[in-house]
Amino acid sequence: MLDLVDRIVAAHGGLTRWHQFTVATATIVTGGALWALKGLHQDPDPRKMTVWLKEERASLIPFGAPNQRTVFTPDRIAIETTEGVIIGERQNPRESFSGHEKTTAWDPLHRAYFNGYALWTYLTTPFLLTLPEVKAKELKPWTEGKETWHRVRVQFPPEIATHSEIQDFFFGEDLLLRRHDYFVDVAGGFAAAQRVSDYKEANGIWFPSKRRAYLRDSDDAVIEDSLLVSIDLSEVSFA
Template sequence: MTDLLNRIIAAHGGLDRWNQFSIVKGTIVTGGALWGMKGLHQDADPREMTVWLHQEKASVIPFGAPNQRTAFTPDRIAIETTDGGLVAERLDPRASFAGHGKTTAWDPLHRAYFNGYALWTYLTTPFLLTLPGVMVEELRPWSESGETWHRLRARFSPQIATHSAVQDFFFGDDLLMRRHDYCVDVSGGFAAAQRVYDYDEANGIRFPTRRRAFLRGTDDSVVDHPLLVSIDLSNVHFA
């Protein structure tokens, strides 16, 4: 790890503490314009999410019906009933996005896959930057909102399901995250910038509770309208 990444990890609770836990659970409320662009309805109902910390696996409940949940891994997405029944399944789910653009409609399995890898990415950041298959380099500092931010660029191996192979993470002088940039490969590869804020702490791990994703300009500026995705987290705990 770079010295900067070491200090960022320590500011978020440290690897020793992180490695004491295997899952994180919490309540998520999602909104934004992306869902309508994909032909989907997004309500403001709270849902429970579960993310596994040391394997790429995630689940959200309810999904589509009160007794249904998602089951995400990189090579499979499924919708299940709470008693284990299979509602729908797709193997090699990434391949199902071939040819998609920004407004290509998604079916429930597309949405479940996107939710799964996105939540796993967000809830394991910045610790996922220490994983095998992730290469990290420090870029020149970035100025925004009257601050100068540290900037790390991560390159992810194809075995890790996430937004795009190259992503940038921005951290303030307090070493907490301010912004997360990526391309949404499953939606035509458009450039996105996610503002990250309102940190909380649970079980000694620090994490942001608010994320707001927007389009990103060619100069890496944030395009403030429309708001593509909003994510609010609460009741987070590690176990």
């Protein structure tokens, strides 16, 4: 298993190069049906996402107003101005999702927390598989259409904020990520499958620039007519 993870990481740029960087930035454009289910408006405007690579920390700007940004860590979420004035904050934010279902309305802090942990997870995949507290094992190969993919099941520790404790990552014959399955614990734990595509290279790191998350059925098949979240990434940089 360690050999497979090593080869996967190498295909995405390699650990030596990854460890040269401390931060990643990207322009993101988001859409999909989830936001309306949560009582939120989603516009097509581009935003700048920043994630830190050696700690779980993220920020998105603008958020709610041109001079406002989010400040995410697993134990705190805040919305503040670019001058540092706090608009709103929540300690232990995961607790605020207790009892939530798929259609439970979110406030801006709920959304900011979800955005923070999700984009941190996406922009650090697959390198986060090498973290000592993350446990990974290879499952039987997965057939998707005419392709056969490696399937890696990952168990995340409680201190990492992410979709769910157990998640599956699917890698093609070229060892690049093709799909990411998880349970959305902050929205009732429904099963989701995220297709990733359109690989780009930035600073020697390879990443998918398109992500499309759908519902997933009991056989782990993607329900194609249920696009929940779309994310397009551009202007990605590692520094």
